[in-house]
Amino acid sequence: MKYNTKNYDYLIVGAGPYGSIFAYEAAKRGKRVLLIEKRDHIAGNMYTHKEDGINVHDYGAHIFHTDNKEVWDYVNQFTEFNGYINQVVANYKGQLYNLPFNMNTFYQMWGVKTPAEAAAKIEEQKKAVGISGAPQNLEEQAISLIGTDIYTKLIKGYTEKQWGRKATELPAFIIRRLPVRYTFDNNYFNHRYQGVPVDGYTSIFEKLLASDLIDVVTGVDFLADKETYLKEFPRIVYTGMIDGFFDYKYGELEYRSVRFENESFDSDNQQGNAVINYTDAETPFTRVMEWRHFDQKADAGRTILTKEYPQDWDRTKEAYYPVNDEKNSELFKKYRKEANGLKNVIFGGRLGNYQYYDMDQVFGAALKVVEKEFDK
Ligand SMILES: Cc1cc2nc3c(=O)[nH]c(=O)nc-3n(C[C@H](O)[C@H](O)[C@H](O)COP(=O)(O)OP(=O)(O)OC[C@H]3O[C@@H](n4cnc5c(N)ncnc54)[C@H](O)[C@@H]3O)c2cc1C
Known part of the structure; x- marks a missing residue:
């Protein structure tokens, strides 16, 4: 099988923010890009879809928040944000508390x-x-x-x-520190800029990947044919799991996973808030999101709620949160060393770096690597 039929300059693995920003910036500089994504959609974990006029976040609530003006200005080129401010309520055995x-x-x-x-x-x-x-x-x-x-x-x-x-x-x-606020202020984040895109997150990615110089193919797993890709492409940006890239040769890095359960109701308002955390041990889910309350202009009479259940991770599940304890950090260092030896592959994003990143951090990291790659 031949993949680099169009003499692409870059193969990008993963259509999340890291891969998509890299693709956009490369195309802006006249480079040809093939982007492959193993899911059946673009936008990575930021993916949202519209249902009953409501933007539903398929991989958990995503609120963009940052102090980084460069990143904020950058993302605002591709979308308009609403004024949503995250104000979480905790439910402990029926008692409600602000967070x-x-x-x-x-x-x-x-x-x-x-x-x-x-x-x-x-x-x-x-x-x-x-x-x-x-x-x-x-x-x-x-x-x-x-x-x-x-x-x-x-x-x-x-x-x-x-x-x-x-x-x-x-x-x-x-828990290094626990933020305690001696003011009556329920804003969950301390950052200066905050919001959720008015059209959902996926529209950002449609714009990032719109160039004729970028070909996007979904439903393709890089690891199924790694050696051919490595041979055929002069430069690769890989945002998948770093241990997977090296066939888990030193062992598996651990993650926590999450399962989401959606439910729709004929109502305008079920729980009265965008996010309610269930903080007791007995309730099996950690949070419930009601999407229309993320400051959305939703259709009247319908509402959609998602329950978030944490679960153990194995290779059949989505890897969400890296377990950055000592054992895994040591293991990651071994993979990192191998990765550093591959001069034509850039490892990036949360899976490539085995690190929990917020979106603004991934945007910042992608812009930094773009600068290093093209403007050095
Ligand atoms: C439950 C949850 C809630 C979150 N909430 C927030 C929030 O409120 N605010 C915030 O700032 N951040 C939040 N985040 C973090 C945010 O999702 C990440 O910062 C961001 O998605 C990371 O981008 P990425 O490009 O590194 O990875 P991803 O978005 O995960 O993209 C990587 C892509 O690569 C693809 N891929 C992987 N391996 C392969 C392969 N072998 N072949 C082909 N394709 C492959 C994957 O399918 C995926 O689409 C949250 C994360 C989670 C899990």
Whole structure:
């Protein structure tokens, strides 16, 4: 089989933001690009589709938030953002709390009304547990930062579901700090720019990949014919799993996966908020999204909700969150070293770098590699 029939300059593996931005920038500079994607659609995990006039995010809620003006200006070339501000509500056994931890949460938890009262309450709780020395696990770390009530009701169950392990068996470093806000401010993020595209995310990718110099083929797995691609293409950008690229020769990197369950209702409003986190251990899902509340102009009378269930990962499932513990970080270093030896392949994105990245970080990383590749 011959693939480089059009004398492409680049083969790009993966139509997520990393691969698509690279393709766009390469085409802008007159390069010919073949982009292959193993799913049946473009846009990677940012993919959204429209249903009942509502943009549904197929791979979990995606809110663009950044302090990076260059990235914000860049993405705004391809879409208009609405003014959505993420304000998450937590449901702990039927009690509702605002997130992130702020004066509203402290009032709901303890009835305290001033920052000084809230700070005193947190200090009192931290002291009462009397953890001395360095925290040995995530539970000790969280309690030493925020006290028992918030840990028990808002952190423990959610974290254990997310990671599939007891908080006492999780390393302390997962929680380095817990942002605490002594203002009545429910904005989940601290960043200056925030929003969701008015037309959904997929339209950004349609524009990024519109050039005649870019051919896009979906439903094709690079790893099924890796050697031929490597022989035929002068330069490859690979955004798939780095261990998969090397046939898992040092062993498998671990991930957590997620399963999504969608449900539609004849209603304008089921849960009254875009995101509700279920923070107890018993509820099997971690969050429920109601898409029309992501500040969308949705059709009247229909609403769509998605439940997010964390699950163990294996090769038959989507790899979402890398488990960056010591064991996996050591393993990744071995693959990284191999990757550095391949001078005509650029490894990028969250799977190529085995790193959880927010979208703005992936945009930033793609723009940086473009600069290195073309403008050096
Ligand atoms: C549940 C969830 C919620 C998130 N929410 C947010 C949020 O609110 N805000 C935010 O900023 N970020 C969020 N993110 C992160 C965001 O999804 C990522 O930053 C972004 O998608 C990473 O882009 P990427 O190009 O590296 O990878 P992806 O978007 O994953 O794209 C990689 C593409 O490569 C394809 N591919 C892989 N291997 C092969 C192969 N062998 N052959 C062909 N194609 C291949 C994949 O199918 C995929 O389409 C969230 C992530 C998850 C999992």
